[in-house]
Amino acid sequence: MLRAALLYLSTKRQLGQAMDRLALTRRLVRRFVAGTTADEAFAVIGRMQNTGLLSAITYLGENVRTGAEARRAAEVYLDLLDEIKRRNLHCVASLKLTHLGLDLSEALCRENLERVLDRSQAAGERCWIDMESSAYTERTLALYDSVRPRYPNAACVIQAYLRRSEDDLRRLLRLGATIRLCKGAYREPPQLAFPTKREVDDSYGRLLDLLLSSEALAAGVYPAFATHDEPLIWRAARRAGDLRIPPEKFEIQMLYGIRHDLHARIRARGLRVRVLVPFGEEWYGYFVRRLAERPANLLFLLKNLLRG
Ligand SMILES: Cc1cc2nc3c(=O)[nH]c(=O)nc-3n(C[C@H](O)[C@H](O)[C@H](O)COP(=O)(O)OP(=O)(O)OC[C@H]3O[C@@H](n4cnc5c(N)ncnc54)[C@H](O)[C@@H]3O)c2cc1C
Known part of the structure; x- marks a missing residue:
């Protein structure tokens, strides 16, 4: 119930403007968001690189309403990629198609996406296309x-909570695609998504096994397991070990601000860890989705608000 209510609120941007005025919210937002500027994000990424972590950078924003905003988002990604090269960082871009204009026109979105992909490819880097709500799955x-x-x-x-994901994954496996597996962060109806945590975790486990198989790797698949769920992370590590899949053939991905205590332990198993570092003024939707994942975050916010 609480999760559904928060995910509903995550689509109400006006609330973000009100919340932005509260110093406490800004403090909690900073737990999950590196800052409002690219420099702040690069400072975090540089520190993480010194401890052996890989990173992905996200310029926050989604569902833009004008072509100018969509082009501006693409320009920011191009500048970020130039800066990553200049600073010699092991960092890739991770972006949302509705930030590049998918709600406005597919042609505009494609044009923006291809510009970013072009620049990433020239740098020899991957570029992740995030998955948004089920309204966008097919188009994405x-x-x-x-x-x-x-x-x-x-x-x-691929989002493990969607019932369609196993079919989507099997098709992508045949293509030898590069695939991030996450649980899924949006509000979805039970016809489309598994409603309970147990079912979502089971689905994640099944899809993880498919991604880490000799057939998938022979097809050229590069899997990324995006989760902070320890049993699932160790399941990936064990399975890769059992199948003798070398650590450079897959990675574990985590979000900035969540379970940093796990980074060193995962790296000690010889695995690659990539942390997604978001920055920007448009933190609201991203932040409320993080609250929805863990009600304790919301309780912390409320307790401190009441304390004044
Ligand atoms: C790198 C990365 C990229 C992602 N990209 C997408 C995407 O493109 N599309 C999409 O729909 N979703 C995306 N997600 C979000 C994902 O779908 C989940 O909503 C999110 O990762 C929480 O699920 P979990 O796998 O960590 O498991 P959970 O079962 O939710 O959490 C496992 C444990 O992790 C910790 N934890 C999880 N979330 C939080 C939190 N917010 N605050 C504090 N502790 C927490 C807790 O200890 C919890 O017990 C991404 C996640 C990651 C890590």
């Missing part, structure tokens, strides 16, 4: 399919 996968032949560096996301 279709766009991914159509750009992939020209941009093998394009990487896509």
Whole structure:
């Protein structure tokens, strides 16, 4: 119930403007968001790189309303990629298609996406196309399919909570795609998504096994397991070990601000860890989705608000 209510609120941007005025909210937001500027994000990424972590950078924003905003988002990603190269960082971009204009026009979104993919490819890096709510699943996968032949560096996301995901994954496996597996962060109806944590975790486990198989790797698949769920992370590590899949053939991905205590332990097993570092003024939707994942975050916020 609480999760559903928070996910509903995550679509109400006006609330973000009100919340932004509260110093406490800004403090809690900073737990999950590196800052409002790219420099702040790069400072975090540089520190993480010194401890052996890989990173992905996200310029926060989604569902833009004008072509100018969509083009501006693409420009920011191009500047970020130039800066990553200049600073010699092991960092890739992770972006949302509705930030690049998918709600406005597919042609505009594709044009923006191809510019970013082009620049990432020139740098020899992958570029992750995040998966948004189920209203976008089909269009996101279709766009991914159509750009992939020209941009093998394009990487896509499968959400374990969606009932359709096993079919989508099997198709992507045959293509030898680069695939991030996450649980899924949006409000979805039970016809489309498994409603209980147990079912979502089971689905994640099944899809993880498919991604870490000799057949998938022979097809050229590069899997990324995006989760903070320890049993699932160790399941990936064990399975890779059992199948003698070398650590450079897959990675574990985590979000900035969540379970940093796990980074060193995962790296000690010889595995690659990539942390997704978001920054920007448009933190609201991203932040409320983080609250929805863990009600304790919301209780902390409320307790401190009441204390004044
Ligand atoms: C790198 C990365 C990329 C992602 N990309 C996408 C995407 O493209 N599309 C999409 O729909 N979703 C995406 N997600 C979000 C994902 O779908 C989940 O909503 C999120 O990762 C929480 O699920 P979990 O796998 O960590 O498991 P959970 O079962 O939710 O959590 C496992 C444990 O992790 C910790 N934890 C999890 N979330 C929080 C939190 N917010 N605050 C504090 N502790 C927490 C807790 O200890 C919890 O017990 C991404 C996640 C990651 C890590």
